[in-house]
Amino acid sequence: MPRWRSTITNVWSITKTMTALCALVLADRGELGLSTPVARYWPEFGTAGKDRIEVRHLLGHTAGLPD
Numbered sequence: 001m002p003r004w005r006s007t008i009t010n011v012w013s014i015t016k017t018m019t020a021l022c023a024l025v026l027a028d029r030g031e032l033g034l035s036t037p038v039a040r041y042w043p044e045f046g047t048a049g050k051d052r053i054e055v056r057h058l059l060g061h062t063a064g065l066p067d
Contacts, residue, residue, distance in 0.1 A: 023059055034059070 026032035032041075034056040039046025041055075050065075057063040 020059055023055070 023032060027034050032055060035054050037046065037051060038053050038055055038058060039051050045053075050063075053063045
């Protein structure tokens with residue numbers, strides 16, 4: 001039997017967890033500000049009125065972005 005068939009947990013959506021974990025490690029090290037606008041790290045993101053969205057908004061799914 002293939003290994004994946006005996007796995008008790010699916011891993012289809014693991015990227016959300018890993019992204020959050022990496023962001024929190026960077027924040028703990030002082031390399032990522034959770035209250036910092038995303039546009040500081042990713043200037044292209046700050047277009048079309050998104051210049052005030054903070055990192056914490058993306059991590060908490062409260063940025064108000066449709067997709």
